[in-house]
Amino acid sequence: MxxxxxxxxxxxxxxxxxxxxxxxxxxxxxxxxxxxxxxxxxxxxxxxxxxxxxxxxxxxxxxxxxxxxxxxxxxxxxxxxxxxxxxxxxxxxxxxxxxxxxxxxxxxxxxxxxxxxxxxxxxxxxxxxxxxxxxxxxxxxxxxxxxxxxxxxxxxPERFGASMDPKTSLQEISAKLGAAVPVYSVEAAGPDHARIFTATVTVGALITASGTGTSKKHAEMAAALSAWNTLSEST
Known part of the structure; x- marks a missing residue:
């Protein structure tokens, strides 16, 4: 096709x-x-x-x-x-x-x-x-x-809060697990009118996760939600 x-x-x-x-x-x-x-x-x-x-x-x-x-x-x-x-x-x-x-x-x-x-x-x-x-x-x-x-x-049910505010939810579960505060890094690619942002979040030695979005904020939220999902499944 x-x-x-x-x-x-x-x-x-x-x-x-x-x-x-x-x-x-x-x-x-x-x-x-x-x-x-x-x-x-x-x-x-x-x-x-x-x-x-x-x-x-x-x-x-x-x-x-x-x-x-x-x-x-x-x-x-x-x-x-x-x-x-x-x-x-x-x-x-x-x-x-x-x-x-x-x-x-x-x-x-x-x-x-x-x-x-x-x-x-x-x-x-x-x-x-x-x-x-x-x-x-x-x-x-x-x-x-x-x-x-x-x-x-x-x-x-816990994902309701995570989807609304994934960065705060990730910080809360990190604290609960005794891990370091999440640290974010963001890279951007593409022309100015169509930038794609890729965020990477690291939670101590527990996890590193990435997410993409059309803004820095959305990319960080996507990365945080990915990390939260993984950590919540393992607790």
């Missing part, structure tokens, strides 16, 4: 299998088309309208699920949990778990600057897929898809 960069959608059978829904037709091609690709191919349609719809589908599915499953939580706690599950970091984690990056149609500029691993692009594309599923298969199938892919994020 052709690569995404050639102008034709690559074989998405693997993605369809990962999501558990049939991905065919123009809507899914649109859902996987980033605006950088559209710009470089004559201003064709891209996925931002589907992303807008998918954001609403995601929000409703998560809100109803949290409300029903947590009768003892007040509005504030429900809001915090929802925010953590629908955050860019959380959705990017979902995207990586299903290997979404390789299916996205990107422009050459984004391709050269690591766009397939950018949290924002991954998260936006996940939302666009939710929107495409809603229009193609209906609200029930879209709702089921949302809940199925975010379920792994709900397995560990």
């Amino acid at each position: 052709s690569s995404p960069a050639s102008g034709h959608l690559t074989d998405i059978s693997g993605l369809s299998s990962s999501l558990g829904v049939p991905l065919d037709g123009e809507l899914y091609e649109l859902a996987l088309t980033h605006r950088s690709f559209a710009y470089e191919h004559g201003g064709i349609a891209h996925n931002e309208r589907l992303e807008f719809l998918g954001d609403a589908v995601l929000g409703q599915a998560v809100t109803v699920m949290l409300y029903r499953n947590n009768p003892s939580l007040d509005e504030g706690d429900l809001a915090k949990r929802r925010a953590s599950v629908v955050s860019t970091l959380a959705l990017a984690e979902v995207a990586r778990s299903i290997g979404l990056g390789k299916y996205i149609r990107l422009g050459n500029g984004e391709e050269l600057t690591g766009g397939r691993n950018k949290d924002s692009i991954l998260a936006d594309t996940v939302e666009a897929l939710f929107g495409a599923t809603y229009l193609t298969a209906g609200p029930d199938v879209a709702n089921d898809l949302v809940l199925r892919v975010i379920e792994p994020l709900l397995d560990n």
Whole structure:
């Protein structure tokens, strides 16, 4: 099959299998088309309208699920949990778990600057897929898809705080383990208009983890969340 960069959608059978829904037709091609690709191919349609719809589908599915499953939580706690599950970091984690990056149609500029691993692009594309599923298969199938892919994020209640503020959460678990304060270093690559930041965090002799993002802050948060996930699994 052709690569995404050639102008034709690559074989998405693997993605369809990962999501558990049939991905065919123009809507899914649109859902996987980033605006950088559209710009470089004559201003064709891209996925931002589907992303807008998918954001609403995601929000409703998560809100109803949290409300029903947590009768003892007040509005504030429900809001915090929802925010953590629908955050860019959380959705990017979902995207990586299903290997979404390789299916996205990107422009050459984004391709050269690591766009397939950018949290924002991954998260936006996940939302666009939710929107495409809603229009193609209906609200029930879209709702089921949302809940199925975010379920792994709900397995560990402690991750709610970590997703909201991973740097603070990493510092807290480091202190709990008697380790040194996390130390961050950040490198940047790419042109000024499309910089990619890679952060590395070291927690004494316990762990070193990395993360990328479109800003220094996002890269550090991604690195911190990666380190926190590893440390929390070992404690």
